[in-house]
Structures are given as C-alpha cells and as structure tokens.
Amino acid sequence: MHIKLTKGNPIWGIMRKIVVLRLGHRIERDQRMTTHVALTARALGAEGMLLASRDKSIEQSISDVTKRWGGAFYVRSGVKWRSEIKKWKESGGKVCHLTMYGVGLEEIDALRDTENLMVIVGAEKVPAEVFALADWNIAITNQPHSEVAALAIFMDRLQKGEELRKEFRGGELQIIAMRAGKKVKRIKNLKSF
Numbered sequence: 001m002h003i004k005l006t007k008g009n010p011i012w013g014i015m016r017k018i019v020v021l022r023l024g025h026r027i028e029r030d031q032r033m034t035t036h037v038a039l040t041a042r043a044l045g046a047e048g049m050l051l052a053s054r055d056k057s058i059e060q061s062i063s064d065v066t067k068r069w070g071g072a073f074y075v076r077s078g079v080k081w082r083s084e085i086k087k088w089k090e091s092g093g094k095v096c097h098l099t100m101y102g103v104g105l106e107e108i109d110a111l112r113d114t115e116n117l118m119v120i121v122g123a124e125k126v127p128a129e130v131f132a133l134a135d136w137n138i139a140i141t142n143q144p145h146s147e148v149a150a151l152a153i154f155m156d157r158l159q160k161g162e163e164l165r166k167e168f169r170g171g172e173l174q175i176i177a178m179r180a181g182k183k184v185k186r187i188k189n190l191k192s193f
C-alpha cells in the first residue's frame, strides 16, 4: 500500500512533510552516524535531511541508496541551521528538537496536526538557541542514548507505525521479503552493481 500524505489522512492528521535537520556533524568522526540518521529518516518517512556541515560524500552515498532502492529522499549539506529553522517557521512549519532534556511524547497529537514538521537531532553539544527556537523539545526517555534511536522511535510514534508500509517507487532493486534467505528483484538494468 502506498501512503499518500494528503490533507485529511486519518492517521497522519494533516501532516504532509517531515524534514530532518542534523546538527553538529564532524566530518572526521560522525560520518557513519550521520549516514545512519539519513538512512533512518529516509526509511521511516522523511522527505529529506538537511546537514549543517558541508559533506558531499554523505549527499552522494544517500543519493546512491535512493537511486537503487527508490523514493525521492534528498540530503542537502552545508546549510546554515539558524536560517533554515527561521525560514521553516516563517513559512508556517513547526520544529521539534529531540533531546534528552525535553518533555515526553504527551503532545504527540499536536505534532501530528502539523502540516510541515522539521525534526532536529544533534551530534555534539546542541546550542541553547536551538532549544528556544524549537516549538517542542521532546525526549525519548530522559536518558542519554543515540540520535538514530531517538529519531526512529519518534518517527514511529508520530506516524503510528504507518510508515512501515510506505512504498519506495522508482528504484532499481526491490526486496522480496521471505522467512529465510535473501531475494532481490532487479527492476531496471544496472550499469554496475
């Protein structure tokens, strides 16, 4: 089943667009983690990831994944986080920052009623200004863990598990799910694999 993000969707409220903003990426030590943030965002229903450091290799590797496995996910690196948040809010979007210092998921219904949602995750220490700019500072428990785990749980709670049925169209490869073994269907001829 293909989930349409349309107004009035009974599960998603009126939400149409989720974008992840990744802060604090250090090119020499966070590449693997930031790649996993992007893969998680893509697999669980975000339309793209903004990266507040320039890293063309992450843009390229995620674009390769999307080409192979479908969908229209993008990564835009080298963005200025402050102006991206301000632009987002000026155009009517809401901002949710995931942080162990925040409150729990009690207000998740209000988030679901948001048309366009930016979800912020950090790497190193997140500037205090982000806490103030966010409409919600949400904790996935008040214990320290990982941005990937926090993002995955948040995306799942937000979308009530519907994201697990999302289809990714236009890719070159598709997994044929099975109880044992691995089967991948080739949808287009690949030049290299």
Ligand SMILES: C[S@@+](CC[C@H](N)C(=O)[O-])C[C@H]1O[C@@H](n2cnc3c(N)ncnc32)[C@H](O)[C@@H]1O
Pocket: 098, 099, 100, 101, 120, 121, 122, 123, 124, 125, 126, 138, 139, 140, 141, 142, 143, 144, 145, 146, 147, 148, 150
């Ligand atoms: C490894 S943590 C580092 C946080 C950093 N030490 C600080 O004080 O801001 C990286 C990111 O994971 C996310 N994170 C970690 N634990 C979390 C939690 N319990 N709830 C929500 N997000 C969490 C936050 O987005 C955080 O910025």
